[in-house]
Amino acid sequence: MSVADIDTVLHPPARLQIAAVLAKVDEVEFAVLRDIVDVSDSVLSKHLSALVEAGYAETRKAAVDGRQRTWALITRAGRKAFASHMTALHALVEAAQDAVPQNV
Numbered sequence: 001m002s003v004a005d006i007d008t009v010l011h012p013p014a015r016l017q018i019a020a021v022l023a024k025v026d027e028v029e030f031a032v033l034r035d036i037v038d039v040s041d042s043v044l045s046k047h048l049s050a051l052v053e054a055g056y057a058e059t060r061k062a063a064v065d066g067r068q069r070t071w072a073l074i075t076r077a078g079r080k081a082f083a084s085h086m087t088a089l090h091a092l093v094e095a096a097q098d099a100v101p102q103n104v
Contacts, residue, residue, distance in 0.1 A: 003092065005084070005088035005091075005092075006085065006088050006089065006092070007081055007084065007085040007088070009050060009051065009054045009056065009081070010056070010081060010082060010085045011085075012047065014037060014039055014043060014044075014047045015047045015050060015051060016085075017036075017037045018033065018037055018044070018047055018048060018051060018057075018072075019051065019056065019057075019074065019078065019081075019082045019085075020082070021033060021036055021037065022057060022072060022073060022074035022078065023074055023078075023079055023082050023083075025073075026073065027060075027071045027072065027073040028071065028072055028073075029069055029070070029071050030044065030048075030059075030069070030070040030071065030072065033048075033072055048072055051078065054078075054081075055075060055077045055078070056074065056075055056077060056078030056081055056082075057072055057073065057074055057075060057078050058072070058073055058075055059071065059072050059073075060073075
């Protein structure tokens with residue numbers, strides 16, 4: 001694994017956090033996801049849209065108590081991309097640490 005294996009869609013920290021949350025749950029309501037990731041509505045919307053555009057996430061909307069709510073979920077492609085990205089990150093860190101000479 002190398003830097004080339006890093007997924008540029010998932011690499012921004014907020015997107016990586018979003019993908020990590022989505023990988024752990026069946027689906028999550030927008031406001032809950034916003035609070036977990038600790039970003040504004042607009043920032044979450046922007047990053048979630050990028051994940052949807054890449055085919056890594058989906059959203060669904062429904063009315064609850066007369067109010068429109070949005071839920072997000074990870075797709076099969078998103079789950080695979082997230083796992084591959086995490087493997088690449090771990091391998092990159094491990095390779096860098098292994099490259100440190102013994103006498104440093």
